[in-house]
Amino acid sequence: MSYPLVKRVSHRRLGEMLRMMLSDQxxxxxxxxxGRTLSRAxxxxxxxxxxxxxxxxxxxGADVEFSAAVAQDGVRVETADGGRHLNWDDVTELAERLAVE
Known part of the structure; x- marks a missing residue:
């Protein structure tokens, strides 16, 4: 599977949601x-x-917050197991997928 990706998931109380995946974990x-708000950002x-x-x-709908530092070469997403770097191509692709899904 190629990351990052966005897929639809269902939450038992909140209904239809988007899962933005940076890896399996x-x-x-x-x-x-x-999703639309993060797409605009x-x-x-x-x-x-x-x-x-x-x-x-x-x-x-989640127990974790999304926080990312913006830099010249992309964004660094802070996670429980360290950071994940997203280059500008990744950021642009996620923005498109979060807006469309």
Whole structure:
């Protein structure tokens, strides 16, 4: 399986959600609105990374928060097992998938 990716999942109380997967073990479950919000944030930093230092989201359907430092070469997502680097191609691809799904 190629990462990062986005797929639809179902939550027993929140209904249809998006799972943004950075690996088999690292993923974030997002409501559809949270997915669109993160898509807009990814798009904004991909177009001009100098305008912000950090992206943060606390998804309602998950126990983990999404936090990522923005840098010249992409974003570094902080996870429980360390960080994951997403280059600008990854960021752009996730923005498109989160907006469409």
């Amino acid at each position: 690292v993923y974030f479950d997002l409501t559809l609105e949270e 990814f798009t904004a930093v991909a177009h001009d990374w100098r305008r912000t230092d950090f992206i943060y989201l606390s998804p309602v």
